[in-house]
Amino acid sequence: MFNKSAELIEQKYLERARNLSVALLCDGVKKANIDLRNNGCMEAAIKPVAPGMTMVGTALTVQTGNGDNFPIHLATYSAPSEGYVMVIDGKGFESRAYCGDLIMGACQAIGFEGMVVDGYTRDREGNIKLGFPVYSKGFIPNSPIKKDEGNVNTEIFCGGVKVNPGDLVAGDSDGVCVIPREYIGQVLDLAEEKLAYEIDRSRTIEAYREAKRNGKELPQLAPQWVLDMIK
Ligand SMILES: O=C([O-])CC(=O)C(=O)O
């Protein structure tokens, strides 16, 4: 099945998401009480090809298996793709790489924001040189097959999380999370609240560090909720 790509997520939401870590976005999903495995956070096995890679975009989904990358080629060249993150359900297939730096380079040239592979990739050095954000389960040099059409833009599972075309996908050095489209505004509000809490905590920790350095009386370092739980 080959479906049209979902409408791009509004820029104002994408910009807000870019100012938040993936950890904060997952905290937002948790606070919103959305029934999503691991708060939308993909399995730890899905890692950035290099630390420092970050991406935020609208999900374009691909479903394949058996190390077959024909569906990835279909999605790359046949769907309008600027602003999308290609999320590939490769069923964790371990014996072949789904893609390398040629497809990645093409995706980058077209304007994809990044790629997530529930499976393995190759051409790691070339991928790092491109600076194209890719998240995968690891690397294997063995080449993909090109055979079946698979599915493009259908509901998939990637890294244990349900992904629909049009969902928000974000990645950083910690990993990848997915926010279902209908919850984006609510999750961003809650993630920003958590960010405000974290900024406040960092200030307290810095004040403690400063007092200790200067031999001053030490301020309370433990958060109030910890003190309440100890009581
Ligand atoms: O040959 C392939 O299909 C996968 C690959 O290594 C690339 O895209 O660079």
Ligand SMILES: [Mg+2]
């Ligand atoms: Mg290659």
